[in-house]
Amino acid sequence: MARMATTTDVFNAVAEPRRREIIDLLARKSGWSVTELVLNLGMPQPTVSKHLGVLREVGLVSVDQKGKQRLYSLQPRELKPMYDWVKYFEKFWDEHLQSIKVIAEQKARELSKKEKS
Amino acid sequence: MARMATTTDVFNAVAEPRRREIIDLLARKSGWSVTELVLNLGMPQPTVSKHLGVLREVGLVSVDQKGKQRLYSLQPRELKPMYDWVKYFEKFWDEHLQSIKVIAEQKARELSKKEKS
């Protein structure tokens, strides 16, 4: 088997930097037409449409037809699983959380000492 | 051109679920031997070694030689860019941050009204 499809999950979809660029734009307002995205991104229209297709498949964007245009909006909640996964590691670089973690571990040690005695 | 290499950046390296499994394990303590990882993950040794190779290339893990063994440890700080990117979207699903955002926007509107008058 080969590499996992980009449409498998949000992690794979978002690994492509151009798709993150699109997401960043979409976060600023709702209802972007493809043309508007093309102008702001400086990518060819088919490229944008293809990336939007991937984002659509994983549910990261929704579409609204308005006349000839198709208005795209971000569905940010789909990013939550990724956020939740990576957030766990925050404590490893955040000094504040680090000290909280150290204190908690120390308390746990003290507690286990008490239990043993 | 084809898809971006898995070793291009953390986003690509981490898109593979087995590599996230490895990272999750490594987060629990420092200095895992490959054999230890193999036993805990239930994957063949070459598979684990190959995934570790990718993680090494992007700097997500470090290695320490100890006798015949190679002890792997997580370098969690490398996950920070991913965390920083996705954290931006937290406000879209976090009700608390959402209300803060709404209030801030309202204040901004009020301010701009005052300036106009």
Added chain:
DNA sequence: TTGACATATTCCAATATGGGAATATGATGC
């Protein structure tokens, strides 16, 4: 219907992947 605009899809080539099996490299102790 026809024309014009907006967007999506298809076809192509080059490339990288991940798993499995086999094998190579490395380090140790005797």
Added chain:
DNA sequence: GCATCATATTCCCATATTGGAATATGTCAA
């Protein structure tokens, strides 16, 4: 040096990708 344990690499295959160019589909208005 040699046997052994620990880990890394190579080879092969099936598959999915991306960009570019061309083209198809869709929607409106006259």
